[in-house]
Amino acid sequence: ESRGLGDVYKRQEYGGSYVVDKINAIQAGIFQMIITNIWLPNINKVTGKIERKMCSIAMTKLLCETPIMLQPGYIENWEALLQANLKSFREAEEDAPATEAEIALEQEEEKSFGGVFSQLVHSTKPEGNDPFKDVNPKLFLEQQLRIIASTGKVPNLDRFLSSTGLVLPVS
Numbered sequence: 001e002s003r004g005l006g007d008v009y010k011r012q013e014y015g016g017s018y019v020v021d022k023i024n025a026i027q028a029g030i031f032q033m034i035i036t037n038i039w040l041p042n043i044n045k046v047t048g049k050i051e052r053k054m055c056s057i058a059m060t061k062l063l064c065e066t067p068i069m070l071q072p073g074y075i076e077n078w079e080a081l082l083q084a085n086l087k088s089f090r091e092a093e094e095d096a097p098a099t100e101a102e103i104a105l106e107q108e109e110e111k112s113f114g115g116v117f118s119q120l121v122h123s124t125k126p127e128g129n130d131p132f133k134d135v136n137p138k139l140f141l142e143q144q145l146r147i148i149a150s151t152g153k154v155p156n157l158d159r160f161l162s163s164t165g166l167v168l169p170v171s
Contacts, residue, residue, distance in 0.1 A: 016066030035077050043084045044091070050130050052088055056137040059085045064144035070153045079160060089138050 023031045046055050059081055062069055069078060149157050 016062045017068065019062075020066060020068050029073070032073055032077070035074075035081065040077065040080055040084060044087065046088075049092075052092060053130070053132060053135075053137050056085055056088050057132055057135060057140060059088075060137070060141045060144050064148045075154070078154060082160070085141060 020031045023034065043055060043059075046052055063078060063081055063085070068074055069081075145157075145161065148154060149161075
């Protein structure tokens with residue numbers, strides 16, 4: 001089962017440059033249009049823990065391991081992609097597991113509805129296999145940002161990171 005760009009990244013022989021080149025082979029500059037018109041406006045609509053994790057890792061690899069993303073035409077969206085990635089971490093924290101009190105309240109509320117409703121509430125999509133089970137996406141982003149910050153290729157990266165509250169750990 002394919003999960004899009006994330007599948008390409010889980011295969012070590014391919015990377016961001018491969019994806020960008022293959023998509024741009026269809027039409028010059030189309031990858032930039034995809035980032036601007038599809039990815040950025042819709043990334044917040046991705047649901048599912050594994051799917052969000054895959055998107056975060058894909059964005060990190062695009063931002064930090066894909067040289068074309070640092071060139072004119074692409075660098076303009078670099079900060080917006082990083083913002084979207086950071087936002088996904090905040091949303092993941094907001095979606096943290098419920099406390100026992102919240103679960104008890106939810107169960108009490110469910111009692112007032114019929115059995116069919118309760119069955120639907122408790123039917124969830126089974127978690128699939130995590131192709132990145134050994135990767136912490138936030139730590140991965142911090143490591144990759146530390147590497148790219150040392151190159152000086154992203155203008156005002158330190159200022160931007162400090163404005164977001166992201167502090168890169170010192171190695």
